[in-house]
Amino acid sequence: MKYINPTQTASWKVLKNHFDEIKNIHLVDLFQCDKNRFKNFSFFLHNKQVLIDISKNRITDKTIQLLLQLVHEVGLKQSIQDMFNGEYINCTENRPVLHTALRNQSNTPVILNNIDIMSDIRSVLNKMKNFSHDVISGLWRGYSGKRIKNVVNIGIGGSDLGPKMVIQALKEYNNHLNVFYLSNIDSTEVWDIIKLNNFESTIFLISSKTFKTQETLTNARTIQDFFFKKVGNYDFIEKHFFAITANISGALEFGIKPNNIFRLWDWVGGRYSLWSAVGLSIMLSIGYDNFNRLLCGAYDMDMHFKNTSFEKNIPVLLALIGIWYNNFFYSDTEVILPYYQNLCKFPQYIQQSSMESNGKSIDRNGDKIDWQTGPILWGEVGTNAQHSFFQLIHQGTKLIPCDFIASIISDHSINNHNTILLSNFFAQTHALAFGKHFKKINFFSSNDIQVYNNNYIDKFKNFDGNKPSNSILFKKIDPYALGLLIALYEHKIFTQGIIFNIFSFDQWGVELGKVISNDLYSKLIYKECILGYDSSTNGLIDFYNLYRK
Structure with a gap:
């Protein structure tokens, strides 16, 4: 992995000049000049069951060629090989990054420290398979002999968002088990779980990979306390409590039985861990076969990313387009718009994956960064989003690139609902790109406004267009397709991190707040009078102390 300031590359400097040349060119003109633009800027995957259209972007062939020169200059090809080969690319934590090994469907060994880790991975996967089969079939029962009906996953961040998103996205594949997720330390959420x-x-x-996460362990201890009060027998914990962690000793100390521990490895980043034992709640909900199809979809995207030339490499192209807007158009945000209700949690999940990975301001050389790194991601399902914030995207002053995602085949064909949904999908990408232009009227005085009232109102109905978007259209979103989609965004984020010259797989930015929180908690619990913080923080705590119990 190279340590290169992207702004000092030859291609970056040429890109700046190229941007000045085309920054005011409208998408209308780009489509008029190239009658084959859609064909030239669209790609198929999975036997033409997935279409990715990047033609509605403010790019030309030259733009793509210059951006491709950039990835060659920063050594992306070698970085991809380094990741798949288990090189220690998470340098600040001295770890490899091998979530791709978790979905390895080939017989190819993955060697780490002279050991093929695929044996351990398959062993854990097989343990998950057997356990999920026993729970789903009713062989595994609770302490009183009743069948298991409910599964509660206690985690936060990557141990919560990924599985929760997948369970929702594959709702139509869920079995009879009810799966709940407890992440927030807010006692309101804990009480809701206890009541349900x-x-x-x-x-x-x-x-919890570390089995030290404050929110997770606090919630787990609270649940455990309620459990003991209810059942009155410590031995019954074996039938009901399980750990998914790399800290085996921590789980044993907590009281989890050895056979109830599912192993993680330190080379699995939290936000990339749904493919591991962290996905046990997924497997319990959709079964082993569907979970394996999820892995297969991700594996096929891994192979596409690893082996496809960059000119046709979807994650690479999407990453480059994102950098084009972020660093040359200075668009601070990107919006993800699934036109598929079951993907309602997908924007939130990708938000975490991207912003926790690439929200960095120190480069791999240890220098302060003066270019733009990770964009702000957000989003909502269509058509809800159209009645929420599309006004700003269409007619506001911000340039906000959009990713539209949809499934042609609906899980439920009721009347013409899905046809209306997809007509909105197609209409919005068209309207954003091409806009609508009324005749311009120059008013000379306020009196003219009354005379030319209709023309005056037309000004407010004017849509400039030239708003970029990508379209990702699936024949059907099933477990395989979802795995493909998630891995696509994972590799997009990786590619951007390589170009940004940052370490994408650590997250030191969350640590300071944890340290201060622990210090504050000890002072609050022991009611210390001398706080020693700034006047604002001290004032907030003083107000808290007025009403605390």
């Missing part, structure tokens, strides 16, 4: 679940028919998965 009968301990006799509920299992709890404590998901």
Whole structure:
């Protein structure tokens, strides 16, 4: 992996000049000049069951060629090989990054420290398969002999968002088990879980790689306390509590039985961990076969990313387009718009994956960065988004690139609902790109406004267009397609991190708040009078102390 300031590359400097040349060219002109633009800027995947259209972007062939020169200059090809080969590319934590090995469907060994780690991966996957089969079939029962009906996953961040998103996205594949997610340390959420679940028919998965995460362990201990009060027998924990962690000793100390521990590895980043035992709640919900199809979709995208030339490499092209807007047009945000209700949590999931990975301001050389790194990601499902914030995207002053995602085949064909949904999908990408232009009227005085009232109102109905978007259109979103989609964004984020010259796989930015929080907690719990913080923080704590119990 190279340590190159992207702004000092020859291609970056040429890109700046190229941007000045085309920054005012409208998408209308780009489509008029190239009658084959869609064909030239669209790609198929998975036997033409997935279409990716990048033609509605403010780019030309030259733009793509210059951006491709950039990835060659920063050594992206070698960086991809380094990741797949288990090189220690998470340098600040001295770890490899091998979430791709978790979905390896080939017989190809993955060697780490002279050991093929695929044996361990398959062993854990097989343990997950057997356990999920026993729970789903009713062989595994609670302490009173009742079948398991409810699964509660206790985790936060990557141990929560990924599985929760997948469970929702594959809602139509869920079985009879009810799966709940407890992440927030807010006691309101904890109480909701306690109220909803009968301990006799509920299992709890404590998901924490370090088994030290404050929110997760606090929630787990609270649930465990309620469990003991209810059942009155410590031995019954074996039937109901499980750990998913790399810290085996921590889980044992907590009281989890050895056979109830599902192993993680330190080379699995939290936000890339749904493919591992962290995905146990997914497997319990959709079964092993569908979980394996999820892995297969991700694996096929891995192979596409690893082996396809950059000119046709979808994650690379999407990453480059994102950098084009972020660093040359200075668009600070990107919006993800799934026109598929079950993907309602997907924007939130990608938000975490991207912003926790690439929200960095120190480069790999240890220098302060003066270019733009990770963009702000956000989004909502269509058509809800159209009645929420599309006004700003269409007619506001911000340039906001959009990713539109849809499934042609609906899970439920009711009347013409899905046809209306997709007509909105197509209409919005068209309207954003091409706009609508009324005749311009120059008013000379306020009196003219009354005379030319209709023309005056037309000004407010004017759509400039030239708003960029990508379209990702699936024949059907099933487990395989979802795996493909998630891995596509993972590799897009990786590619951008390589170009930004940052370490994408650490997250030191969350640590300071944790340290201060722990210090504050000890002072609050022991009611210390001398706080020693700034006047604002001290004032907030003083107000808290007025009403605390």
